Amino acid sequence: MSPLLELRGLGVRYRTDRGEVTAVRDVDLVLEAGETLGLAGESGCGKSTLAMSVLRLLPKSARVDGEVLLDGEDVVTMGWGRLRAVRWARASVVFQGAMHALNPVRRVGEQIAEPIRLHGGTARVADLLDQVELPAAKARSYPHELSGGQKQRIMIAMALACDPKLVIADEPTTALDVIVQAQVLGVLSRLVAEQGIGLVMISHDLSVLASTCDRLAVMRHGRIVEQGPARSVIAAPTHPHTQALAAAFPVVGDPAFRQVEPDEVRESTPLLRAEGLRVDYRGRGGVVSAVKGVDLEIGSGEIVALVGESGSGKTTTARALLGLRPPTAGRVLFEGADLPTSSKGLREYRRQVQLVLQDPTSALNPRHTVYESVAEGLRIHRVPGDEAALVADALAKAELRPPEEFFPVLPHELSGGQRQRVVIAGALALGPRLLVADEPVASLDASVRGEILALLLRLRRELGLAALIITHDLGLAWSIADRVAVMHEGVLVEQGTVEQVLLDPSHEYTRRLLAAVPSTTP
Amino acid sequence: MLRHVAGKLGGAVAGVAAVVVLGFFLFRMIPGDPTVTMTRGRQVDEAQIAELRALHGYDRPIVEQFGKYVGGLLRGDMGTSLFYRRTVAELIGERVGPTLLLVGTSTLIAVTLGLWLGIRGAWRRDSLFDRTSTGVALLGWAMPAFWLGMLLSMVTGDLFPSGGMRFSSTPPGFWPQALDVAHHMVLPSLTLIAVVYAQYQLVMRSSLLEEMNADYLTTARAKGLRDDQVRRRHAVPNALLPTVTLVFLHIGLVVTGAITVETVYSWPGLGLLTYEALAGPDLPLLQGTFVVLAGSVIVMNVLADLLYQVLDPRVRAS
Incomplete structure (x- = not known):
């Protein structure tokens, strides 16, 4: 009996104006029926590309190598007709529904019923809504009338519409508040366990994955760098990147994550x-x-x-x-x-x-150089002194060193962290x-x-x-x-x-x- | 919702009022004396002209003339044409039909053609179809209507009549008459379509291109929908929204735009009437057509707004 999902030597490359970019390289992964797997990694590590390749939902510029076996059947070489039959019926996706994954001008009930009608079967929208703990009347709502948590529940109901054996959840709770996140994760875990569905859950947040998945795989630069039972990966991460990811989400109450000395603020006015x-x-x-x-x-x-x-x-x-x-x-x-x-x-x-x-990214004007962005505040406030020296000083304080090298750089050439440092430097420049x-x-x-x-x-x-x-x-x-x-x-x-x-x-x-x-x- | 509609209608009424004021004073600035127009080709002396002026009230202060004009409008009296010596309302009523027929048919075809080309082009972006259809559309858009009109009549020769709306020799029954009108309409509507369809196509194209990478289209694909189902059920309904506003705004303008086409083909509609009134200048008639044309733009604008409410649930809510 072949496993529910098996990736063999999967590689994905994108053709871009600047040549080929490899998003996923040589990934091997197995998921048995009813198993839950968490896929962790930072933005750009290839985790979403990996997920989208399972149903061949990648953009046209993508080239896929290797095999994606769904119940032993290769998705990569499947004909279009067969692929359409497999999509949603065998495996479905829970997108980040809180954002834009629902069609804004159609009622959510229609959107849930759409795949059922397509793949044959009776539309049981009320039943599905009940499973995700929403009243049946919500079927007549449009997406904008629902809260983020409700939209995510709609996404889950939609994913379960055709009784799939595999569900891929792509950042299902990002952008949700903690309490809502806990509720949505609860609903998803319960349904997956009850119906014996295999789950691949993708997130940048290790703690979210740890609380819902049996196994964890950590990705970096398109490769899986660590894989194993969730508990042991979290408790004793072997790869430095996993350690960095784990350290980035402080555990409340754990003294190891407290970076402030107890008596650091001595006297304060x-x-x-x-x-x-x-x-x-x-x-x-x-x-x-x-x-x-x-x-x-x-x-x-x-x-x-x-x-x-x-x-x-x-x-x-x-x-x-x-x-x-x-x-x-x-x-x-x-x-x-x-x-x-x-x-x-x-x-x-x-x-x-x-x-x-x-x-x-949106706080910085994309056409202003780092120097311009930092100096703007100085000019508005007519701060006296040598402008270049003040800018250099602010950049150095924000740990962008050597500051002169950052002067002519445009925001898109910087990483996210560096951009936030530029914003902070802009604030620091005014003292x-x-x-x-x-x-x-x-x-x-x-x-x-x-x-x-x-x-x-x-x-x-x-x-x-x-x-x-x-x-x-x-x-x-x-x-x-x-x-x-x-x-x-x-x-x-x-x-x-x-x-x-x-x-x-x-x-x-x-x-x-x-x-x-x-x-x-x- | 009701409040919104009431607000829109109030705005429209204010718009029409502004048009009335503007129309009245604007046309007083056109050089030329209306009484001279009336007496063109006849022997008249100064005293007779002065008498005519007094008869039509042109010797009164402009504010008084305006008051009289507005008073008449409120009673449904748009004045009497100086040139035709018939009431303006009667003239407009007579000419509205042919214009609606010509402009309505052409707009319907242009919108359908434009939207269809735009959707196809965007869906296969940068394909040969996309590039040629966009190029051809822009060519039509760039062409002056009168020049294209003349060109078309030259090229088609005697195939289609190039003036008027019907031959006097056509037998009276409904079908022969309808066929004759349709025959006369071919060239003017072709010209009108060729000149305007580009903007529907380009707006639809760019609007759809913006939706092409939307996440909900990935959702639709993941559900197993065929490519054309994704397009028809999900992409187009969203991309259509900005286009609706444009189409309706434009229908109002097309009526005005028909001035050139109707003049070139002597199509007896409002456009030709406006042209004749301008040539005078036949002030009461000009004011009348101006109010009707501008009013149609305003009405279409309100319609677009209300239709948008129906089409976009997000606007409906707020």
Whole structure:
């Protein structure tokens, strides 16, 4: 009896303008029926290419070598008619449905029923929706009317529509909040186990894979560098890359991941303070309160993590603190004085408090060189002194050395981590006292995250730079923050030192958040 | 939803009002005295012209003339043509039919042809079909309508009539008349189609190209759909959305664009009427056609908006 899925010497090359690029090289992999396999790796390691090659969904520019055996039948050499019959009926895919994998102008019920009608069989949409714990009425919804978690459930229902024996889940929970992620993973694992489906799950997050898969394979540069039972790969990784991946997702409560010395902040004076901060948005359905009375303080040289799910009001809080959005009620004080309201005063204030955004790729103008990007702030604020020297100094502080070599470089020539350093350098050039960083590492690869976090810590040690880090990632808060504030539905439900909040939470919501974090130790 | 529709209709009414104001004052700036037009070819003296002016109110202050014009409009009276000596409403009513027939048929064909070519071209991007069809479309787009019209009548010789809408010798019954009109319509509609279909094709093409790499198309392929099913069921409905706005906006404009074509082929429609009014200048008639043409653009715009609501669930919700 042949295995459910077997890859033999699989290689994938893409033809591009700059010649051939090898995405996957010489991969051998076996998955038995009912088995679950996690495929881990950073962006560009070839894991998605590998997954797409199973149903031959690669773009036309791809060239595939080797064999992809589905129940002993080679997908690579299959005729088109046979391939279409195999697709979805034998193996289906759970795409990152929270994003764009659903057709925006068709009802989700139709989209679930479509493959059933195509492959023959009765459309049992209500039944499928019930399996993923959604009410049958949702079949009449359009994708934009559903939340990210609901869309992902729709994706799962769709994948199970034709009773496949193999399901490939490509980053199924990326972009979802922790609690929703835990729910979606729960639904997926339960259904796969109940129906004896083989699962290949792809993720950049080892902890997600560890909590759902029996076996793990780690990819790098198109090769599988380590493979084995999930438990042993996580507990005792042999390949340095696996170790780096594991280290990039800090385990809350594990002292090994805590990078802050207990008494690192000795004396701290209040720097930025919000008192009874309230921000209302006027929408069509009336007034919506995004922030409902927040008291928050950041001391000089202190790193505070503001943690919460999307929609909790954490970004709005940050915008109010930066003076980008006037508060409806309450005050924001910087060094004891109210935020200025004049544009000149605000400009002066923003020199002191700089913003670092989540995605450095969109934060940087693609046509500006590194020098231009960093110097722009200096010019706006008319900072006196030698511009080139100031830019070089800022780049050096952000650990882009030697700085002169980065001057003429354009953003697309840099790696993700380097781009985020350029953004940070742009902020540092103005000599701020506080950085407000909105998900500073969320869009970065695992191995680079640690470096950027270390940079923030070092800047604090050497320049006394305080930081407010906005994140949904509790592990990140554990690894570098002094204090944590947990935000839920516009309210700070709990704040205190990292040890207090994350090890001994007092609020029910914090406990739920902590319980939902996927753990590498099953 | 109702509020949205009401808002759109309110906007349209405001637009028409602006057109009325603009039309009135704009045409007063055209050089030429309307009373001179009326008396062209006749022996008149200064006193008679002054009398004529007083009769039509052209000697009154412009604001008063405007008030009178608007008052008439509200009562459905668009004035009387100086040249034809018939009411403007009557003239327009008589000419609307042929224009709708010509423009309607041509637009229908041009839209179908353009969308079809655009979809095919985008789906097989950079293929021979894509390149030639885009090239040909651009050639048509770049060609002046009057020149193409003259060229077509020269090339086809006596095959198709190149003027008017029907021969007086045609027997009265419905079928002979219909055939005769269709025969007369071949050249004008060919010209109109050739000149406008390119933009439908190009918008559809680029709109579909943008959707080509969408993730939901990969989902559709993974489900085992045939290539043409992926295109028909998933790609085209999404790519069609921006095209709808353009098509409807343009139908309004095509009516105006028909001025040249109708003039070249002496097609007795609104376009030809506008041309004749301009030549005068026959002010009441010109104002009338202007309001009707601009009004049709506004109405189509509102229709496009409402149709978009029906087609795109995302717009419907907000």
